[in-house]
Amino acid sequence: MxxxxxxxxxxxxxxxxxxxxxxxxxxxxxxxxxxxxxxxxxxxxxxxxxxxxxxxxxxxxxxxxxxxxxxxxxxxxxxxxxxxxxxxxxxxxxxxxxxxxxxxxxxxxxxxxxxxxxxxxxxxxxxxxxxxxxxxxxxxxxxxxxxxxxxxxxxxxxxxxxxxxxxxxxxxxxxxxxxIPDLPFDASSHYKAQFGFAGKKVLFTFGLLSPAKGIEYAIRALPQIIAAHPQVVYVVLGATHPNLLASEGETYRLSLERLAADLGVSKQVIFYNQYVSSNDLREFIGATDIYITPYISETQITSGTLAYLFGAGKAVVSTPYWHAQELLADNSGQLVPFRDASAIAIAVCRYLEDEAGLALTQARAYASGRRMVWxxxxxxxxxxxxxxxxxHRVAPRHAFAEWTLDSRAEFVPPLRTDHVARMTDSTGILQHAIVALPNFAEGYCTDDNARAFILTCMLVELGDDAMRISQEKLATNYLAYLWYALDGDRFRNFMSYERIWRDSAGSEDSHARAVWAAGTGVARSQNISHRTLCVMMFRRAIYITEAFTSPRAWAFALLGINEYLHRFSGDSAIQAIRARLTQKLLQRYRDTATEGWQWFENVVSYDNARISQALIISGQQNSDSEALSVGLESLDWLESVQKSPNGCFRPVGSNGFYVKGETKAIYDQQPLEAGAMIAACLSAYRATHDIHRIQTARRTFEWFMGRNDLGVSLYDATTGGCRDGLHADRLNENQGAESTLAFHLARADLDLIEHEFSTRVSLL
The missing domain is CATH 3.40.50.2000 (Glycogen Phosphorylase B;)
Structure with missing residues (x-):
């Protein structure tokens, strides 16, 4: 050093x-x-x-x-x-x-x-x-x-x-x-008079408010302090931390104010709810006798507020977080145990009852602080x-040397969710479109509202404040639909435009996809009420999935479970369900897979790569080597059968699918398959850091943009929607919810991998 x-x-x-x-x-x-x-x-x-x-x-x-x-x-x-x-x-x-x-x-x-x-x-x-x-x-x-x-x-x-x-x-x-600012070592009486504190002993805490600051322990110490020194006033200066304000409002500050009232010390506590200028801060520092930092954890390497007050020559009472331990060594202040109001009171009173000792501590702190002035x-x-x-030595770099096509990011269209919003009303997202207009006749479904809710969670994570606000409004509609769809422990699926349910119980796949959405909300939603509802919904709906027979349903449920366990990692009951569903998929693979057919069924149908993805994530998170191996192996095979002779992505067609031993259908190609493949490849990259997975994801995304059998773009840049499929001779021009959501989920998946790894996903 x-x-x-x-x-x-x-x-x-x-x-x-x-x-x-x-x-x-x-x-x-x-x-x-x-x-x-x-x-x-x-x-x-x-x-x-x-x-x-x-x-x-x-x-x-x-x-x-x-x-x-x-x-x-x-x-x-x-x-x-x-x-x-x-x-x-x-x-x-x-x-x-x-x-x-x-x-x-x-x-x-x-x-x-x-x-x-x-x-x-x-x-x-x-x-x-x-x-x-x-x-x-x-x-x-x-x-x-x-x-x-x-x-x-x-x-x-x-x-x-x-x-x-x-x-x-x-x-x-x-x-x-x-x-720290280079402040004079002034007597506090002048500054106290400015605030109306003449004749008072001023205790001070400063900084953005959050529960980690432990201010409640200083307030709990006040009755004991005031009983011996009634002239004390405690000033708490600082706005609530912006992140806490966004998520919980002023709950913490209000709890402190209520605590002061309950303890009968409201007249001695002043909350100044402002982020003050440097000049105003100097006035408050000047009026201070004793600075209190009652942080509740030792893992604070640096405290600028502590440095400011210490360097200004103020006596400090602090809990022993790391910075305080170093700064207050050699009797330069008093350290008290964490979460101990009585110890704070004793330390403060010790200073107040020994004016000579207080003055000596202040002088010692000021002298030590001279090495810290700016x-x-x-x-x-x-x-x-x-x-x-x-x-430092660095190789010379020509200004445009890294701007070539093979090193700069390939074109990804700007985020545009107009069509998602267009397809959404106060009930939820409508299933189908006539070109780019919502088709009211087809109503709504749980599948699409689950997908849409997952997308909002991802976009909030990726976006700025404006994006967060717009997506949370949409998320409210999608989540309300899902909650209404949950009848007992089973989700219904189809609802007419007149809000009449068309079924009493949805398919296994639609139910499990809703479970996946709920798990995603538990892990990723930044809205507390949304997150709470997702927990309730997930716990009601998860158990029935073990009785299902669809491997996709098991996979969707596993994707939701793995999201849920990010927040509730110690939930042993859900961990057990994950283990059993994983074994169900592995057993299907053992029963069905043969040389040249590394798959879970005798047909490759729809949303295929989600099965591989579920095993990859479960295997990685649960340290299950067999699950991870089978997930990667099946994904490799699926990639091999979904590639055209010229190397572009060619999903198994929905007009016949791919039955074992028969000819694979080429058309109609569906956006759902591209979105699933991208997500699975990126999950594989997270597990292996194999750059081939990024390359496959990128090549698959290009299918949306025109690198496909017809050389036409399925994404419509004028609407923000995605066409419903690729026929042998034309596009399906309708821009339904499933296809549009598949595109935007794929785009968000690519953005998220960049956010996680800051890697150029387009470098092939």
Whole structure:
């Protein structure tokens, strides 16, 4: 690990880009990026400093001129465009701010799409370093570490975890503290008078509110504190965290307010529900006597709020999370156990009853904080930038060298869900269309509403705020239809336009497809009420699937089970059903498969690849080697029989299918088959990382776009719909729900694999 000499001459002129959130976005990373970049600009006036800002909402923010390029958080292509901009701009240093949750893709994997392509040295500041990451977080973190020339940890504990858990060489880690404003060591009386706190002792907690902050324990400590020191007032400053606000509203803040009322301390607690400016924050800090950080978990590598208050010379009472342990060592503050209100009260009272000790602690904290002021931190970064520039060597790159057809992404049409919305009314999505108009005469079905609900879950995961709002509105209709279709423990399927059920019980396949949709909602829906209803629906409908005889029904149910178990991994009853349904499919394969016919039935009919997909996912998630092997083997065989002589995808035709020992039907080719094959191949890629699976998925998607036996596009770019099939001499021009949903599900599957792996799915 580098020992940084802060007393250095100014770095030579450079073009320095910072990547991360940026003000006026309301989050700690945005503030950090702003403060660090401004400090760098002040310390190295001859350098050009600019920002590559990540937007979490449509339309972005009203940024200052410091921002040169904006990235849409959930759009992988936006990251690649930003990489091109940085390369063409001849940037000398890219300083990345990394925190899980600010970049798109699984565990923020979209960032890798940018890091793969930039040509300048990369220094990554790690704001969170997890000791126990999940599989996705571990993979993304390792790849970020590999792609970074140097990484910055803000505390010794972070450096230790990087070395012990991630195997990072010590000479690749630079330890630079979190910066703080350079505030004077003023008496608090002036600031207290401004807030009407004259004569009070001010306890202070600051930052975006969330349950992880443990503020309830500080409030529970107040009766004991106030009994001995009635002049105390507790100020809680900060808006509710935007992610929590979106999912739960102000539930947490209201619970704190009710707790204060129940404990009789409402007059001593002030909630200031604002994201304050830096200048306003300085006023609050100035009025503070004791800062309280009652976080409930030790796994906090860095706390900017703790650094700010400590460096301003404030006494601190904190739970022993990692950053606090380091900063408050040597009697620079008081550490108390997690979730212990009484211990907080005792520590606060100890300060209030020893004014000399309180003053000494404050002076000691202020003196220690001088090494953390932004000017010092900026000089440390500039030295690091200079060192890395001198070490970094990269092969020259011609500006357009990677813009050739075989290396840039092939055309994928922009997301356009007009036709899905057109086919949907307040009841649900209609089954059929006459060209691009809904066909009311055919009514609705559970199959299509299940598919449509799955699509909305995927698009919410992929999209921005506007997409989330539009898709959740549609999801409400589809989910309401499915709930109404569930009669006891069995789904009905067909409903007339007049909302009259045409059957008392749907097919096994339609029932299991609805189970699959419910499982998807359990795992992926970001709407709590939707998720709750999906749990209820799934648990009512899953058990009957074991009595079914259709291998597709078993497969659809398994797909739903595997989604459900992402959220409820410990549900042993559902795990047992998964094991039994998996064995049913394996037994079918053992009974039917022969040399040259590696399949589960004596006919290849419809939605075929979903059977292979279900076994691949179940085998991977349940560490069942036989299931995974059979899933991959059957998928390979299915790929071999669904390929034309010129190599394009040719699904088994629905006009006769493919019966064992007979001639395979070529027409009518259905979009459902292409969508299933794409999904299965991408599941196989997740399990094996075999690039051949990506290639097959891409070639199959091209079937929609015109790489097929007739050379015509099934996707209609003018409507956002997909034609219903490919006949021997023409298209079926009707754009029904099944076909349109098959196309959009396939497109979403391809986007999701990019989000998860940040891999160019079109590179063949």
């Amino acid at each position: 580098h020992a940084l000499d802060y007393t250095i001459e100014n770095s030579s002129a450079a073009r320095i880009a910072f990547l991360g959130d940026y003000v006026p976005r309301q989050c700690g990373i945005a503030t950090f990026t702003h403060d660090l970049s401004e400090a760098i600009a002040d310390e190295s006036a001859q350098s050009e400093v600019f920002i590559c800002a990540v937007n979490d909402r449509a339309g972005g923010y009203h940024y200052s001129d410091r921002v040169r390029i904006e990235i849409e958080e959930k759009d992988l292509r936006s990251y690649r465009s930003a990489a091109d901009f940085l390369n063409f701009s001849a940037v000398d240093i890219l300083c990345v701010q990394h925190e899980f949750g600010i970049y798109g893709g699984t565990a923020g994997s979209h960032l890798l799409g940018l890091l793969d392509e930039v040509r300048m040295p990369v220094i990554t500041t790690l704001h969170t370093i997890l000791r126990e990451p999940d599989a996705g977080q571990r993979r993304v973190m390792r790849e970020i570490l590999d792609r970074s020339d140097r990484v910055v940890a803000m505390a010794h504990k972070g450096s230790e975890i990087l070395t012990e858990i991630y195997g990072v060489a010590a000479n690749k880690i630079s330890q630079i503290p979190h910066g 000017s010092e931190v900026a000089r440390a970064y500039l030295k690091l930038f200079r060192d890395v520039r001198s070490e």
